[in-house]
Amino acid sequence: MKTLYLRIYLTVVAVLLLFALVSGWLLQRNIEHERIRVEASGNERLIAWGELLQNALPAVDAPRDEQSQALLEWSSRLRMPLALDDAQGRRIATSQAFARWIDGGVGPDGPVPPDELRPPPPEGVEPAPPGRPREARRPRPDDRLPDLVERRPPQRVALSDGRTLWVVRPSMLRPGGRGPDGRLLVPEPPFFMRGVGLLLTLGVLFVAVAGGAYPVVRRLTRRLETLKRGVETFGAGELHHRVDATGRDEIAALATSFNAAATRIESLVQANQSLLANASHELRSPLARLKMALAMLDTTPAERRGALKDEIERNIRELDALVEEVLLASRLDARHPRSRDGVDERVRDPVDVIALAAEEAARVDAVLELPDEADRAAAVPATLLGDERLLRRALRNLLENARRYGGAGAPELQLRRVGEWLELSVSDRGPGVPASQRERIFEPFYRLPGHAEQAGGVGLGLSLVRQIAQHHGGDVHCEPRAGGGSRFVLRLPIAP
Structure with a gap:
């Protein structure tokens, strides 16, 4: 029974652990699928931006300064690092955000201020003097520096006129990054989701699963042990013994079936014992008469021996009938398969x-x-x-x-x-x-x-x-x- 207990317990724990691993794998697959979907959507947007910028930029034969100025304006308006190459691969223009992205966030004059990625002021409004922030402007949630995001290689968008547009599209904010105002933009993941903490979390989860499965399995095997002891007690000769059949599960059904079988066996044994006792009692009378007739046979006169022999034959027939009926009753007491209409399958x-x-x-x-x-x-x-x-x-x-x-x-x-x-x-x-x-x-x-x-x-x-x-x-x-x-x-x- 201990072996059965361990097998059930280890099976439950293994199944739960496998479920956790498969669930984690499916979650990871789903995350990867979503990432690929987002990447595909981003690539589609890049192609659309390329077509938009191609229509917005000056023609390919326009002066390079005009093309450069237009690219820088669109980079500022879209708040996106951009660069433009001509058909021969020569660089026409590079936005400061693109240069800082490529160079690790430092331009030729030092860090690029966050205002570079903001749209220009409305017409009629003078920009703030260098080094002075605009008045009455609070930091906005979209104030992001490029060093707050994960660095990715620029993506190439081939324009139909032969020019090449280079775009830097950040994928996600870095955990723990802070904005210009010092706010934590993306919090660090908790300890239990990183490195050793994740391993410890999985270990604690495994222990919790194993501990939760123990009482369930132990209760199941304990009931099986109780049923086993009941069967052994019944097999030892206590035919009146019955097992506890409370509950509505399979073990309770098994206990109920055992009790029904035990009742049937007890009744058959009692019937056979009663039949044997009664048959022994009934055999005494004809046997006693036979014994007496045989004892009288030698001393009985010849003219009366015929009647005595008839008496002996009658008692023998009575014994034969008794034995035949006892045997038939014993065979009928035996349990045989029955059809759905209750008829013994042997009598069809x-x-x-x-x-x-x-x-x-x-x-x-x-x-x-x-x-x-x-x-x-x-x-x-x-x-x-x-x-x-x-x-x-x-x-x-x-x-x-x-x-x-x-x-x-x-x-x-x-x-x-x-x-x-x-x-x-x-x-x-x-x-x-x-x-x-x-x-x-x-x-x-x-x-x-x-x-x-x-x-x-x-x-x-x-x-x-x-x-x-x-x-x-x-x-x-x-x-x-x-x-x-x-x-x-x-x-x-x-x-x-």
């Missing part, structure tokens, strides 16, 4: 029930009554699914019981159909069965008071009838008959 052969009833009725001189041919609702089916040998034994036991205890009148056998059932009723005019005894007479070896030695019998006949009926998906019961006597009704499902 078609049986001519009318012919069988006629043969058994003639054997004991019983009156056979069949439904009127005009009554189609009660018409007896031609065949019935079952075991002919067992059905014959059940019907014979009922008829023999009626002949033995039914008084002077002949037994009556009636067949009729009631819905999807076939009823075989055996009636007699005997003393009847008290209401309190009508179920007990179907117990093995039970006989009504005063019938213990009357007309033979060992008390297994009616018990076998019920077992045979149940193996065919039916049942049998006893009811009083109008005018006196008893009626035993054997109900069997009709073959589809």
